[in-house]
Amino acid sequence: MDKSDVTLERMRTFVRVAERGSLSAVAREFGIGQSTVTRQLRELEEAIGVPLLSRTTRRVTVTDEGSRYYADSVQILRLVEQAGDEARGARGAAAGTIRVSCTSAFGVLHVTRLIFAFQDRHPDIGVDLSLTDERIDLVREGIDVALRLGPLSDSSMKLRPLGQSRRLLVAAPAYLAARGFPRAPSDLSAHEGIRMSNIAGSDRLNFEATDGRHLSVPFGGRLRIDHGLAAREALVAGRGIAPAHRWLVDDLIEAGLLVPLLPDYSLPAVPLSLLIVPERSGIARVRLLVDFLVEAIGNLPGIERSRA
Structure with a gap:
């Protein structure tokens, strides 16, 4: 076997195995058998003449030679894809598939x-x-673009700030009829709260009053939920009070199914960002989607568009 056997298909398989650390996961991703993945890797290593991966019964790791080859392979595959984009662009049509990740409720x-x-x-x-x-x-x-709510720590990705997601405190009219309206943040201790179990610090609510004062109050309740759409259903069902993103409940407020509370106090907004894998940012179809989302998301309810 010689260097002519270094095909893009084998290179692409190696790159994904290096990224995922699993032959079976890549086989499922590509819709092929694990034996095919193993064969492609073996043929690539034979063509290059050095081991690229170290395999044990538990894991697959990249060798030192494999790390260098991986970095070059990513650039080669990116250039190949960009060349295809430019060729298709000559006839005016971007094509291909974009993989997008998004927080569940916002996505739905x-x-x-x-x-x-x-x-x-x-x-x-x-x-x-x-x-x-x-x-x-x-x-x-294998994601190209991700929409994320909250602070970010992954500095290796390209970041496009989309804006701030405004939140407010809401409850159903039936709940308020039975339990009364809170008039100040301190009144929440006498109410049933709906908390998000997958958000750190959800046992306290921080408010800013119209006069600039900052307050932090305990927030508890019998119901904890790890999905925004479930929290939405619990609110409509009158299970309690909850802080909610405006985009999550705007239609329910318009329909009279939920009521905003404590108008003289505001909750901190949450940053909404677009993360782009750097190696994918030059792909024409990815650029098109990023530009589209930056423009469209700023028009959603409760999103204060970023000035950046």
């Missing part, structure tokens, strides 16, 4: 419709949308 209520509109505008572009509230490794999972 808003991003799915934005993706529909984007694909209507670009019919040759496919979108693989993954909805999860977990902070996944974008490179490992």
